[in-house]
Amino acid sequence: ASGQLWGGRFSGGAADAMFALSKSTQFDWRLARYDIAGSRAHAGALQRAGLLTGDEHNAMINALDRLEANVVDGTFTPADSDEDVHGALERGLLEIAGPELGGRLRAGRSRNDQIATLLRMYLRDTLGAVRADVADLITVLHDQAEKYLGAPMPGRTHLQHAQPILLSHQLLAHAWPLIRDLERIRDLDRRLAVSPYGSAALAGTSLGLDPEATAHDLGFSTSVPNSIDGTAARDLATEAGFVLAQIAVDLSRLSEDVILWATHDFGYVTLDDAWSTGSSIMPQKKNPDVAELARGKAGRLIGNLSGLLATCKGLPLAYNRDLQEDKEPLFDSVDQLLILVPAMTGMISTLTFDTEKMASQAPLGFSLATDVADWLVRRRVPFREAHEISGACVRYCEQNALELSELTAEQLASIDERLTAGVRDVLTVQGSIDSRDGRGGTATARVRDQLGEITAQLAKL
Numbered sequence: 001a002s003g004q005l006w007g008g009r010f011s012g013g014a015a016d017a018m019f020a021l022s023k024s025t026q027f028d029w030r031l032a033r034y035d036i037a038g039s040r041a042h043a044g045a046l047q048r049a050g051l052l053t054g055d056e057h058n059a060m061i062n063a064l065d066r067l068e069a070n071v072v073d074g075t076f077t078p079a080d081s082d083e084d085v086h087g088a089l090e091r092g093l094l095e096i097a098g099p100e101l102g103g104r105l106r107a108g109r110s111r112n113d114q115i116a117t118l119l120r121m122y123l124r125d126t127l128g129a130v131r132a133d134v135a136d137l138i139t140v141l142h143d144q145a146e147k148y149l150g151a152p153m154p155g156r157t158h159l160q161h162a163q164p165i166l167l168s169h170q171l172l173a174h175a176w177p178l179i180r181d182l183e184r185i186r187d188l189d190r191r192l193a194v195s196p197y198g199s200a201a202l203a204g205t206s207l208g209l210d211p212e213a214t215a216h217d218l219g220f221s222t223s224v225p226n227s228i229d230g231t232a233a234r235d236l237a238t239e240a241g242f243v244l245a246q247i248a249v250d251l252s253r254l255s256e257d258v259i260l261w262a263t264h265d266f267g268y269v270t271l272d273d274a275w276s277t278g279s280s281i282m283p284q285k286k287n288p289d290v291a292e293l294a295r296g297k298a299g300r301l302i303g304n305l306s307g308l309l310a311t312c313k314g315l316p317l318a319y320n321r322d323l324q325e326d327k328e329p330l331f332d333s334v335d336q337l338l339i340l341v342p343a344m345t346g347m348i349s350t351l352t353f354d355t356e357k358m359a360s361q362a363p364l365g366f367s368l369a370t371d372v373a374d375w376l377v378r379r380r381v382p383f384r385e386a387h388e389i390s391g392a393c394v395r396y397c398e399q400n401a402l403e404l405s406e407l408t409a410e411q412l413a414s415i416d417e418r419l420t421a422g423v424r425d426v427l428t429v430q431g432s433i434d435s436r437d438g439r440g441g442t443a444t445a446r447v448r449d450q451l452g453e454i455t456a457q458l459a460k461l
């Protein structure tokens with residue numbers, strides 16, 4: 001039957017429901033051009049092994065070129081009777097090259113090493129596209145941080161006011177995990193750059209083909225050292241699923257900040273009209289849908305990763321058909337990020353911050369209490385005691401409805417004699433921020449250093 005690669009020992013065709021279950025062209029067709037690239041490299045391996053003459057090799061490459069042109073312009077597509085991308089393309093090749101020549105190409109390879117190779121090629125390319133999109137997002141986080149450098153805001157732990165920080169410090173705290181995601185893509189690419197082609201079904205091939213040459217023809221740096229591992233391993237697929245899910249989780253956390261900051265209660269940020277939506281019933285509404293969809297999609301990508309891991313768990317070596325289930329979750333995670341990340345970039349690049357609102361909130365909630373304690377420590381008070389004294393200031397302020405910066409010299413002295421008037425110098429947001437000037441701290445000079453570090457890292461990734 002057409003598109004059937006394994007008819008010989010069977011007396012009848014597959015049952016309809018069996019075929020419907022088995023069929024994968026509806027999702028694996030997107031790998032068609034990688035399959036054709038693999039076929040070109042494989043034709044070269046067959047020629048070098050003396051299994052195709054020079055003329056046959058030329059004719060094969062011409063046929064594959066025509067097939068690819070037909071795939072690209074849409075004149076060749078999978079038929080209902082095609083089981084998978086490999087079968088459909090063999091049918092196409094036979095139509096162009098005839099059964100005599102076309103029927104030679106399958107020697108020494110299996111769909112098992114083909115699909116394992118194609119998936120790695122696909123992941124290398126698409127992770128490269130994700131990489132570029134994430135780099136754009138890092139760039140706009142950097143640019144916003146640069147634009148607002150110096151603007152203070154409340155820093156929070158447990159969502160409670162903790163210590164004043166720079167808005168830029170917070171924005172860059174969202175950029176660094178994305179830098180690490182780019183590092184993960186780069187590291188993973190080193191492992192993906194190993195070709196399984198030549199592993200055949202599981203044991204390698206007896207036909208004298210050179211997997212290393214095929215690997216180089218396909219842009220890989222080397223070939224797999226073990227053909228069983230080459231056909232059966234999907235740890236690189238799950239690793240890709242993880243990197244993609246981690247990116248989504250990082251975007252989700254950034255989104256949660258945007259969602260909170262855009263509430264009336266916070267009022268730190270205004271979303272650009274182009275990157276927000278309205279309500280069909282409430283005329284005043286402006287909703288942060290980009291950020292909410294990012295949060296939602298993170299759940300979806302986590303699900304894709306969990307599904308991939310579950311598919312791989314407890315499989316016997318080597319190839320099992322279960323592995324056909326590896327593709328849809330990966331394709332989905334890639335597709336979702338390629339839609340989501342550019343939207344995040346648009347939303348972040350157009351945020352306008354209410355720096356006055358943020359600055360006015362920065363000292364509230366006794367966020368300068370640590371500065372009082374640190375001031376005492378610099379005057380040789382043990383931190384344990386300093387913590388107690390500063391806590392007493394907070395209690396006094398709470399009882400008298402004051403902020404720490406409003407305490408008079410007399411009130412300070414009445415709380416503890418070691419609290420001389422000089423402490424009032426550190427009870428400012430700017431003083432607090434710029435005193436945290438060790439590497440990685442929120443001081444303006446250190447955040448300026450970070451801007452430079454981000455730029456340098458991005459240039460390397």
Ligand code: ARG
Nearest residue numbers: 024084111112115321323324
């Ligand atoms: N469609 C299969 C997959 O996606 C290709 C390999 C099929 N191999 C086989 N022996 N049935 O994994």
